[in-house]
Amino acid sequence: MGGAMKLLLPAVLVAIWQYVSAWSPLAPGLVHALPPPSAVVRDAWTLLLNGELPQDAGISALRLLAGFVAAAVVAVPLGFGVALWPLFDDVVDPIVEYLRPIPPPAWIPLGILWFGVGDVQNVFILALGVFFPAILNTIEGVRRVDRTLIAAVLTLGGGPADVIREIVIPAALPLVITGLRIGLGVGWGALIAAELLAARSGLGFMVQSARFAFDTPRMLTGMIAIGLLGLAMDVLMRAVQRHWLNWSLATP
Amino acid sequence: MASLDINDVTKFYALRDGQRFEALGCVNLSIGEGEFVSIVGPSGCGKSSLLRIVAGLEEPSGGEVVFDGIAVAGPSSRRGMVFQEYALPPWKTVAQNVELGLKFRGVPPKERAQIAQRYITLVGLQGFEHRYPRELSGGMRQRCALARTLANDPDLLLMDEPFAAVDAQTREILQEELLKIWGGHLTPQRRKMVLFVTHSIDEAIFLSDRVVVMSSRPGIIKEVFTNPLPRPRADESRSSPVFLEARDHLWGQLKSETLKAISQAVED
Numbered sequence: 364m365g366g367a368m369k370l371l372l373p374a375v376l377v378a379i380w381q382y383v384s385a386w387s388p389l390a391p392g393l394v395h396a397l398p399p400p401s402a403v404v405r406d407a408w409t410l411l412l413n414g415e416l417p418q419d420a421g422i423s424a425l426r427l428l429a430g431f432v433a434a435a436v437v438a439v440p441l442g443f444g445v446a447l448w449p450l451f452d453d454v455v456d457p458i459v460e461y462l463r464p465i466p467p468p469a470w471i472p473l474g475i476l477w478f479g480v481g482d483v484q485n486v487f488i489l490a491l492g493v494f495f496p497a498i499l500n501t502i503e504g505v506r507r508v509d510r511t512l513i514a515a516v517l518t519l520g521g522g523p524a525d526v527i528r529e530i531v532i533p534a535a536l537p538l539v540i541t542g543l544r545i546g547l548g549v550g551w552g553a554l555i556a557a558e559l560l561a562a563r564s565g566l567g568f569m570v571q572s573a574r575f576a577f578d579t580p581r582m583l584t585g586m587i588a589i590g591l592l593g594l595a596m597d598v599l600m601r602a603v604q605r606h607w608l609n610w611s612l613a614t615p
Numbered sequence: 616m617a618s619l620d621i622n623d624v625t626k627f628y629a630l631r632d633g634q635r636f637e638a639l640g641c642v643n644l645s646i647g648e649g650e651f652v653s654i655v656g657p658s659g660c661g662k663s664s665l666l667r668i669v670a671g672l673e674e675p676s677g678g679e680v681v682f683d684g685i686a687v688a689g690p691s692s693r694r695g696m697v698f699q700e701y702a703l704p705p706w707k708t709v710a711q712n713v714e715l716g717l718k719f720r721g722v723p724p725k726e727r728a729q730i731a732q733r734y735i736t737l738v739g740l741q742g743f744e745h746r747y748p749r750e751l752s753g754g755m756r757q758r759c760a761l762a763r764t765l766a767n768d769p770d771l772l773l774m775d776e777p778f779a780a781v782d783a784q785t786r787e788i789l790q791e792e793l794l795k796i797w798g799g800h801l802t803p804q805r806r807k808m809v810l811f812v813t814h815s816i817d818e819a820i821f822l823s824d825r826v827v828v829m830s831s832r833p834g835i836i837k838e839v840f841t842n843p844l845p846r847p848r849a850d851e852s853r854s855s856p857v858f859l860e861a862r863d864h865l866w867g868q869l870k871s872e873t874l875k876a877i878s879q880a881v882e883d
Contacts (some may be wrong), residue, residue, distance in 0.1 A: 514672050515702035515760075519716035519767060520692030529715070533706045608706075 375517050398414040398580050406580035408589070415569075420588050423565040425597075426482060426554055430489035431547060438494045438546075442501025446558055447531070459498060467553035471560050480561040485554055492553030493546035500542025504535030544600040550594050566592070616694075617770035617808055619646040619669070623678035626664050627833075638664050640835035641678070644773075644827060646810060649803030656829030657876030659666060662812045663832070666775050669810060670696050682771065688837035692716055695769030699776040702758040709735065709759050710744040734762040737796060746795040757792035758792075765796070772797075774811045777837040778818065789848070790821055800847045810881045816865045820844060820858055828868045831875040838868050 377400050383389055384399035410416035419560035444451040445459075467488050478484035512530045521529065558567025566589050616735050626639040639661040646652050654662045667673040669680050671690040680687040682694065696717075703712050713731040719794045722730065735741055738758040748756050757777055764772065778786045798806045813819050826840040852858055 453647055479712050509702075511698050511699075511702040512704055514667075514670075515688075515696070515698060516697040516715070516719070517672065517690035518670050518692070518694065518773075519763070521715075521718055521719040530704060533704065 366560060376518065387528075393576060397580055398583070403580045403583045403587070406578075407584040409586055410581065416584065416588060419566050419569045420592060421563060422591075423554065423558065423567070424592065426485050426565065427547075429556065430486040430550060431493050431543075433486070434490040434493035434546065434550070435497055435543055438542075439501050440498035441537070442498040442539075442542075443505055443531075445498070446502045446505030446535075447527075449519065459495070463495045465530070467549070468556040471557055474557065475561045481563060484559045485562055485565065488557035489550045489554035489571050490607060491552035492542070496546040496549055497539075497542040500538045500545070501535060504538030504542070505531060507538070508534040537604075540600070540607070544604070545595055547600060550590075551596065554591055617648060617683050618681075619771060619808060619810070620681040621665070621669065621678070622681060623643055624665065624668060624675045624680060626661060626668065626673070626746055627676050633662050634762070637833035639668075639675075640830075640833040640838055642834070644836065644839070646808050647803075649806035649808065650741055650825065651797065651806070651809040651811065651823045652825045653823040654827045654829060655813055655816055655819045656834060657831050657869070657873040658814075659832050659879065660829045660872070661834035664830055666696075666773050666810060666812050666860065667801055669771075670694055670773050672696075674827070674874040677743060691765045692720060693769050694771045694773060695764035695767050696773040696775065697760050697777045697816075699779050701748065701753075701760045703760055703763075705748050708745050708747055709740055709751070712748070712759055713763045714768050716762060719816065720767070720883060730766055731762075734766040735759075737765070738762040743790060753781040754789060757781060759788060761793070761796070762792075768806065770806050772809045774809065776812055776814065779814060780790070787850075787853075790818060794822060796849060816862055817853070820861045821853060822866070823849060826861075826865060828865060828874070831872045832879060837872065840868075857859070 380397070381399050381401060384393045384397050385401060390399075407416065426576060441451075441455060445455050446452070470488055470491055471484075473489050474484040478487055508531055512534065513526050516526050516530055554565075555567040557563040559571045562568040564587050570582050570585035570589075573579070621642055621644040624639060624642045625637075628636040628638060642665060644652075654665065656662045660860060664673060667674050668752050669681075669682075670689065671687045671694065682691075687694075707715070710728070710731055713735055714727045716728055717727040732744075735744060738761055740755060740758055741761065743751065743755065743759075748759070751759065757780075761777070778789050781789065797809060809823075811819070811822060816826075821844075823842055826842055827836055828838040828840065829835065832839045839880075842861060842862070844852055844855070844861060
């Protein structure tokens, strides 16, 4: 019942859209600006069958994976370093603080200059989007570790390596994963921006090329695919969070 | 056999304005084999600092702690500690928590599990081995922390207001259980040394052989009171004339210090 209610409003909106764009007196003027959902679905179906949509979506997803992994393997260990060693903090923190306020899309022109149009540039922009939320949340996660837990490990005979392995890493993990999840969202947005401006494939490119071809259904199909992929990633990250962090969700 | 000597230990912290914050004056105390010693004192008198110094978690500014003839230079599993906040990693189950010290000391997994089970049973947590701390009451969490420390078989048990966070009834039950586990009925040779920090005079009298009264900040030892309450102790001990007399005496010693500590807190 609850599920059905949640679908009610979107269904009504789609129905109104279909009516306005296909059957109302306004319909002829909307052929290019807002084609009806039926036309979008028809187009999406064609693009799905001829392989164009899966190909562009696959390319964007692969870029996402590459950039996400690259950013994560740098940001998370660096975040631990910054939080654990003051020297690291003094060196890295100012850089992070100055670069963080520059939104990833602002890097696109420089990225094109450095890496040209295509995969490397796209992945670079995406990785920037993932990097900052990931490192900042990791630092915060490590800093918030309960000192008493560390004292407990030391009085139980544990050494520094035990403190890191048994306490610091698991204690920081919830915020590390939160940072990666936020970074994935930011990075996805950054990637699409990069693909809109400087790519020869991917969902962003598909939307942009559809605009040049006045192919609005294709544009909308691309937008919907971007939204669905973003949603799928977030659901996946939430599942990872639930699976790994079941202790933090246990109720008395 | 194990012995503990606290020799001329002082502790101060450097404040930002260059001034010193004196936490501990000059403390001298020796604890003998199998002895249960409590430290009572007003808030901020440095009793927890003293315990952390004995544990090796903090360095004294002056003086030294000698344990078994060797100056303490850092934490050791031979000086086990139980914390007021339980200090149980919430991502570890009861069994994993109790096994932690054994794991650090390289005990093989199978043996580890057996030893842990023995101490889990000792503190009455059997059936809760796979629960997470969040799923336990405060009293059960502290039982788990106690089992974890005892599983390491330390020579000295340091307890920092371990029962301060549980309700009054649970607290009395935990005190009795602690005495039972410690071996209030055994000969001193078979008991562990315990250094127990508390706010509560009643708790100190019920548990200890000697009660150390500390002054307000900077903390120094005002009196070392030898507790005449006979062992083994039970609920009835709490209302015995000896108990009440000891309480009157200690409260007399502590009251003026507590008043001083209150006015200090207002100044700060």
